[in-house]
Amino acid sequence: MSEQEQLRSIRERIDGIDRELMRLISERAGCAQTVAQIKRAGGSGDDFYRPEREAQVLRQVKDANPGPLDGETLARLFREIMSACLALEAPLKVAFLGPEGTYTHAAVLKHFGQDVQLAPMASLGEVFRDVEAGSCPYGVVPIENSTEGVVNHTLDLFVQSPLHVCGEILLRIHHxxxxxxxxxxxxxxxxxxxxxxxxxxxxxxxxxxxxxxxxxxxxxxxxxxxxxxxxxxxxxxxxxxxxxxxxxxxRNIEDHPDNTTRFLVIGRQAVIPPSGVDKTSVLVSTSNRPGALHRLLTPLAHNDVSMSRIESRPSRCVNWEYVYFLDIEGHSEDPKVKQALAGLRQESELFRILGAYPRAVL
Ligand SMILES: O=C(O)C(=O)C[C@]1(C(=O)O)C=C[C@@H](O)C=C1
Missing domain, CATH: 3.40.190.10 (Periplasmic binding protein-like II)
Structure with missing residues (x-):
């Protein structure tokens, strides 16, 4: 067979596969429309976004990937299919630190896909206010960078805000x-x-x-x-x-090649149902006495719960008193985590679960 004949034959096969893919994607979109009807009838309001289900779908794709595409690439394709399906159920608007073209914009697209509606804000404070006021159901804010450390302004805004953490996004930063x-x-x-x-x-x-x-x-x-x-x-x-x-x-002029920024998805929903691989973020404070922090963290060790991060910030109420932001592995409804949190609550003066949410998949 000549090169032309071989190409014609394989392209006919690709055309057949594309028709089948189209039929299957449309069938999937039809299912999403049915999901929307069920949610509407069940009183879900207009918020059809389900972070735990999206994490499960993407994890399944990565785990079952037969190749030759790598799992990350395949999951990104499914990310876009789900984004389009959700837009069909109801458009989703997300506030973020603008203007368009920032890394936070890139994080929004990575997490929610191209069909999300963008609401760029002029400051971090505005992102919080917009979500608190209900103009957008969710917002995205940077929280830490692997080279430069924590974004203190975001932590401080959490102390004063009733909002919760609904998800996390990890973005490799290429400058x-x-x-x-x-x-x-x-x-x-x-x-x-x-x-x-x-x-x-x-x-x-x-x-x-x-x-x-x-x-x-x-x-x-x-x-x-x-x-x-x-x-x-x-x-x-x-x-x-x-x-x-x-x-x-x-291209790629960053000093550290694995330069990564972590972003948080913020929203009004207190706890996202468990996805199977989750994190819980808590805000606590303790008195400024010897051994106080040690006592505070002991319930985590006793219940075999890992802490992946601890940050401290001045409380801004009393000089030299601090609030601590803890990220722990597992969901606040897991029995071990629940018990550890109960112990933590007893040891702390201020205690707030900022959120329980799926660990980043992409
Ligand atoms: O399973 C749902 O609840 C859906 O709405 C469907 C679907 C999907 O396309 O798989 C779409 C949006 C949700 O955020 C999660 C999943």
Whole structure:
């Protein structure tokens, strides 16, 4: 068989598979419409998003993946199918720290898929307020970066807010040097968010030592400036590159190749039902006495519950008193976790379960 004949034959097979995929995806979308009718009849209101079910679907895809595509890639395709199915049930609007083109925007799309409705906000405080007021059922905020550490402003907002954590998103952060210029030699100024400047410090020292570094409130704003100014470049990611039509002068300039940011999905729903692989976040405070923190954490050890993170912040009520943010493995309804939380509650002055939610799948 000639090359042309071989290609024609395999493409006929691909066409047949595509028709079958189309039929199956449409059948799946029909099921989602039925799910919506059931939820509506059951009084679910208009919030049809189910984080625990989405995590289970994506985990099943990864576990059952027959190859040759890798599990992550296949799960991303199913992520988009579910996003389209949910949009058919009811559109989902998500508030996030804008403008469009930021890493938080990329995190929203990674977690909710392309069919989500975007509500970019000017500040973290506005994201919280918008979700509290019910304008958006969910919001996405950055919480920590593997190189730069915790986002204190987000933690402080949690202390004052009645909102809960409904999910987490892990995003590998790749920073690119974007510009209208075509060579590094003509770049005189670099715009970026202060965290991005810090995460690329070594690369900038080595490759653009003379260029002025200017911190702006977001990488997207930096990209916008670089698109308008001769001799300027921005540090930003793929989403901004596409949005502002800039050229990647140099890609992946982050000093640490595994640079990852963790984001939280915030919402008004107190506890998400268990998905099977979950985390629980708690806010606690204790008196400033010797051994207080040790006593506080003892119930976790006694119940064999792992803590994956602890952060402290000044309480802002009494000098030198602190509130602690704990992330623990497991769901607040798991018997072991439930018991550990009961012990923790007894030892703490302030105790709030911020949320129990599925561990990030993608
Ligand atoms: O199972 C549901 O509750 C659905 O609404 C269906 C579905 C899906 O497409 O699989 C869609 C949206 C939900 O967030 C979870 C899952």
């Amino acid at each position: 690119h040097l974007l510009s209208r210029e075509t060579t590094l030699g003509t770049v005189r100024r670099v715009y970026a968010h202060q965290q991005a400047l810090a995460q690329c410090r070594r690369w900038l020292d080595a490759n653009l030592p003379q260029a002025e570094r200017v911190a702006l409130s977001s990488n997207a704003e930096a990209a916008q400036r670089a698109s308008q100014e001769a001799g300027a470049a921005a540090i930003a990611g793929d989403t901004a590159e596409a949005l502002y039509d800039l050229t990647g002068l140099k």
